[in-house]
Amino acid sequence: MESTYADMTLDQLFGEHPHAREFFSALGLSSLPEGQTLGRTVAALDEELLLDVGIERQDLLGQFCDYMAGIERLRNQQQALVSSVTVLGGRDKSGNPENFRLELRPGEVTCIVGPTGSGKSRFLADIEWLAQGDSPTGRTVLINGAAPDLARRYAVEQKLVAQLSQNMNFVMDLSAEEFIRLHAESRMVADPAAITATILELANSLAGEQFTPVTPVTALSGGQSRALMIADVACLSSSPIVLIDEIENAGIDRKRALSLLADQDKIVLMSTHDPILALMGQQRLIFKNGGVSSIRSTSPAERANLTLFEEMDARLTAVRHALRNGEEIAGEF
Amino acid sequence: MRLITVAGPPSSGKTAIICKTAEALQADGVSVGVIKFDCLSSGDQVLYERRGIPARTGLSGNLCPDHFYVSNIEECLDWGLQSNFDLLISESAGLCNRCAPHIKDVCAVCVIDNLSGVETPRKIGPMLKMADIVVITKGDIVSQAEREVFVHRIRQVNSSAVIIHVNGLTGQGGHELGRLLRDAAAVDSLQGKLLRFSMPAALCSYCLGQRRIGADFQMGNVKKMELG
Numbered sequence: 001m002e003s004t005y006a007d008m009t010l011d012q013l014f015g016e017h018p019h020a021r022e023f024f025s026a027l028g029l030s031s032l033p034e035g036q037t038l039g040r041t042v043a044a045l046d047e048e049l050l051l052d053v054g055i056e057r058q059d060l061l062g063q064f065c066d067y068m069a070g071i072e073r074l075r076n077q078q079q080a081l082v083s084s085v086t087v088l089g090g091r092d093k094s095g096n097p098e099n100f101r102l103e104l105r106p107g108e109v110t111c112i113v114g115p116t117g118s119g120k121s122r123f124l125a126d127i128e129w130l131a132q133g134d135s136p137t138g139r140t141v142l143i144n145g146a147a148p149d150l151a152r153r154y155a156v157e158q159k160l161v162a163q164l165s166q167n168m169n170f171v172m173d174l175s176a177e178e179f180i181r182l183h184a185e186s187r188m189v190a191d192p193a194a195i196t197a198t199i200l201e202l203a204n205s206l207a208g209e210q211f212t213p214v215t216p217v218t219a220l221s222g223g224q225s226r227a228l229m230i231a232d233v234a235c236l237s238s239s240p241i242v243l244i245d246e247i248e249n250a251g252i253d254r255k256r257a258l259s260l261l262a263d264q265d266k267i268v269l270m271s272t273h274d275p276i277l278a279l280m281g282q283q284r285l286i287f288k289n290g291g292v293s294s295i296r297s298t299s300p301a302e303r304a305n306l307t308l309f310e311e312m313d314a315r316l317t318a319v320r321h322a323l324r325n326g327e328e329i330a331g332e333f
Numbered sequence: 334m335r336l337i338t339v340a341g342p343p344s345s346g347k348t349a350i351i352c353k354t355a356e357a358l359q360a361d362g363v364s365v366g367v368i369k370f371d372c373l374s375s376g377d378q379v380l381y382e383r384r385g386i387p388a389r390t391g392l393s394g395n396l397c398p399d400h401f402y403v404s405n406i407e408e409c410l411d412w413g414l415q416s417n418f419d420l421l422i423s424e425s426a427g428l429c430n431r432c433a434p435h436i437k438d439v440c441a442v443c444v445i446d447n448l449s450g451v452e453t454p455r456k457i458g459p460m461l462k463m464a465d466i467v468v469i470t471k472g473d474i475v476s477q478a479e480r481e482v483f484v485h486r487i488r489q490v491n492s493s494a495v496i497i498h499v500n501g502l503t504g505q506g507g508h509e510l511g512r513l514l515r516d517a518a519a520v521d522s523l524q525g526k527l528l529r530f531s532m533p534a535a536l537c538s539y540c541l542g543q544r545r546i547g548a549d550f551q552m553g554n555v556k557k558m559e560l561g
Contacts, residue, residue: 054458066492186485
């Protein structure tokens, strides 16, 4: 492989592999002459320049080939389909066995409840780490019913869990469209423009107030940011599991947000104490003392209550709306 | 004893990551010592010792910090050997982004944070490009999309490193990083070992205390910008 690339001229190389150019510009070698073969170009690079950018001549070709191989892997990644994640109980902080077997499947929403310090974060860390009885809780995680390949633990490109939390912000100085496109390009999707348009449309359908593709991501409201993050994770993240830490009640259609993730076959884990969100899940895990103390399926009676809570919520939303419009909060709401 | 060089831009979370990882290692019965390299002052030794992690501080003061580091690391290794640590971590900042404390055949870690922006991986030299392990911090406060783009940008400049997210506040990922460090190569002597890359050359009149500005006062290794 190394010799194949080395024998190509740079304009050939950049023509056939557009991502190759990025490798050199990332290294600080952006204005290379393009007529020569890569091998000759590297051999002719000025020693001073190599010292300035901090790379050894003899390593350059090898690193380039590694990079290209990585890109190829990413492009061909038939993200090995995750059809189930199974967690086998370990023990809580006092060493008591948990005794559970939990199956998580794509399209399902599982809620996680329990006080601070009750072990919720550790549970998620166990999943990310693909624990095989070797984490502090002694839990075991199976993928598609079998012990996973442990090389995956440190394969950051194949991370199992994508995260969405209330503390997250956009820090890039880009418009919504540029931002999503950048993400799409880094994921090597075939048609970045099309997926960007889809994501912006979905985000707008979740957000209470509309934003345009040219709105800077840092200028989005809380609800709009969350909507964009959810639509982006649903469509672009390669991780089969999405972990959500609450979804704020204002400015976003939470029910649609969850069904969007479920429709994209994500396994949704949601840490929440909001009664409506908690009951939207198919089941919930109750944490105590560092362990799962019980697992509860959402019962028909709870579902009936959910409908009731949603009506209450709609009324409160109406009051909020009226407040914003300067109305008197009197009479029926 | 295993030796680890940890480097990263200022305020990227090196100390927090080392604290959390060392705590996880100590819980597994691995003894850890830390050498902190800093420039003017550092209160981090106290932070380490409060957690039961023996530490020493080296302040470079008026000297180039990374040159100071490389002139002292051998003695630091000896201190670690005498203290019977299983693992010794050296922490330094790589202040100009072109310096790197990484040594051939010694496990090299670079810490960078998500808040520093997606262009940052391109702005850091051998400290990142030649690291074996890249630790990303502050991932809990930026979007998933930015995290993924950031990882991609790191891959562009370092195609072989293990990239791992560690949260310096909650310690999430510290246990996992500890596992990697336990597998680092043992080092009994640094005599004759090579830095992974040369440090920036600096031998000009200003190195020797010159303060006056002007062509007449510039001697030695002087390079001029092209302003077009």
